Amino acid sequence: MSDLRLVVFDVDGTLVDSQGDILGAMAAAFGGLGLSVPGRAAVLDVVGLSLDHAMARLAPEADAAAQAELVRRYRAAFADLRTRRGAAESAPLYPGAREALERLAAAPEVLLGLATGKSRRGLDAVLSAHGIGHHFVTQQVADHHPSKPHPAMLRAALDETGVAPERAIMVGDTRYDIEMARAAGVRSVGVRWGYQPETALGGADAQAARFAELPGLIDALWEVA
CATH class of the missing domain: 3.40.50.1000 (HAD superfamily/HAD-like)
Incomplete structure (x- = not known):
């Protein structure tokens, strides 16, 4: 063996x-769709899940298209924050x-x-x-x-x-x-x-x-x- x-x-x-950027990107994603932004505890509770699963838990009332748009907006916002701050700081x-x-x-x-x-x-x-x-x-x-x-x-x-x-x-x-x-x-x-x-x-x-x-x-x- x-x-x-x-x-x-x-x-x-x-x-x-990376919680600062996670919370910031989530606020941008939900706010951009006019949805209530989940609280800090709710967001951190889904960290580790794939984004589609995370959005399904955070926005269970949203349809599949809206959840997919939340994923897209989150990724874009997170990448923007990382670019502006640098990955080591983010x-x-x-x-x-x-x-x-x-x-x-x-x-x-x-x-x-x-x-x-x-x-x-x-x-x-x-x-x-x-x-x-x-x-x-x-x-x-x-x-x-x-x-x-x-x-x-x-x-x-x-x-x-x-x-x-x-x-x-x-x-x-x-x-x-x-x-x-x-x-x-x-x-x-x-x-x-x-x-x-x-x-x-x-x-x-x-x-x-x-x-x-x-x-x-x-x-x-x-x-x-």
């Missing part, structure tokens, strides 16, 4: 804090994220991956801005998969790396990440600095309050595998 292990990270709310890394990634990546048997509700274009902008793309050998985006918590992203990451589910760990800030991991037979670490409350992380195998705790928690989970 291969000694390789895989750690897959969510992006928004886990590696980077989506700053959380404190300790870079150091934790470098520590994990330094272990020859550990592979790193991403599973995100972002588009390929959006993910590329964030990775390029922070110079961290080289860490991730598998990168799964919303363009090519069903929305979380469907396990397709994690299954693709496992297939690409050849790592067995019991040797993989998903790291994320939402219940969608934890439910996706469970559906794929992968253990999970919930992070408390993201967009959903600690109560949403109850199904995780472990929880981290700071990035500095993450490598140790991951090692501990592997030790009891």
Whole structure:
């Protein structure tokens, strides 16, 4: 059996804090259609879902055409905000994220991956801005998969790396990440600095309050595998 292990990270709310642009783009999308703008908690609760699923939850009374227009307007507004501010400012890394990634990546048997509700274009902008793309050998985006918590992203990451589910760990800030991991037979670490409350992380195998705790928690989970 291969000694390789895989750690897959969510992006928004886990590696980077993009909530300012998320909230701004959502306000622009809803306001542009004359719809009531969802509150902050409602918006952050759908971060991690693919945009079509997110809009269906935020605007259930809207028909399919209106929801599709919300998606289009959101993408345009988000891209405009990112262009004006720069991706590094729009989506700053959380404190300790870079150091934790470098520590994990330094272990020859550990592979790193991403599973995100972002588009390929959006993910590329964030990775390029922070110079961290080289860490991730598998990168799964919303363009090519069903929305979380469907396990397709994690299954693709496992297939690409050849790592067995019991040797993989998903790291994320939402219940969608934890439910996706469970559906794929992968253990999970919930992070408390993201967009959903600690109560949403109850199904995780472990929880981290700071990035500095993450490598140790991951090692501990592997030790009891």
